Amino acid sequence: MDPKTLSIPDAATCTTCTFAEDFSNYWTAVLFFRARNGTYHRVPQKGNVYFEESNGGMTIYYIPSYHGKKVTAFKPGFRMITGNPTIRTREEASKYRQLTYTCLQDPMTRTGETLDMPKKPCPAGIMANLRFPT
Incomplete structure (x- = not known):
């Protein structure tokens, strides 16, 4: 599959979105936990509030463009x-909040x-926010 010659959204026959008519393609990295014995375990994803039935995945928010720029x-x-x-470096990364x-x-x-992955147990999980420009 070559993404330069194949239009993945056009070729999609299913969706992981809650709404069946949404054939957008999204990708997210998988998080693994490294146990003390060196083995890795995939960390399950949870659906966001009000989307718990999705059994994982992510919630995408489209925020309107700012500064009068046209969105295409x-x-x-x-x-x-x-x-x-x-x-x-950490100093360079601290300038961005992507x-x-x-x-x-x-x-x-x-x-x-925070800019850092939590270092203590999180009772309801860890929420990662990834921000893309408009």
Whole structure:
């Protein structure tokens, strides 16, 4: 499968979205937990509040463009990287908030974003926020 010659959205025959008519394609990294014995275990994803029946995945929010810029559809084969992939230090990364984490105390927790993965147990899980430009 070559994404330069195959339009993945056009070729899709199913969706993982709650709404069957949404054939958007989204990808998210899988998180693994490394046990003390060196083995890895996949961390299950939870559905967001009010989407618990989705049994995992992610919630996508489309926020209107700012500064009067016009929003247009992506061209075929479009790919996007958020943030700056050349960043190599914590100081550089702290200038950006494209990737943040929230240690959920309960499913409704929406405060306490950090640039670091939580280092303590999170009773209701970890929420990762990934922000892309418009």
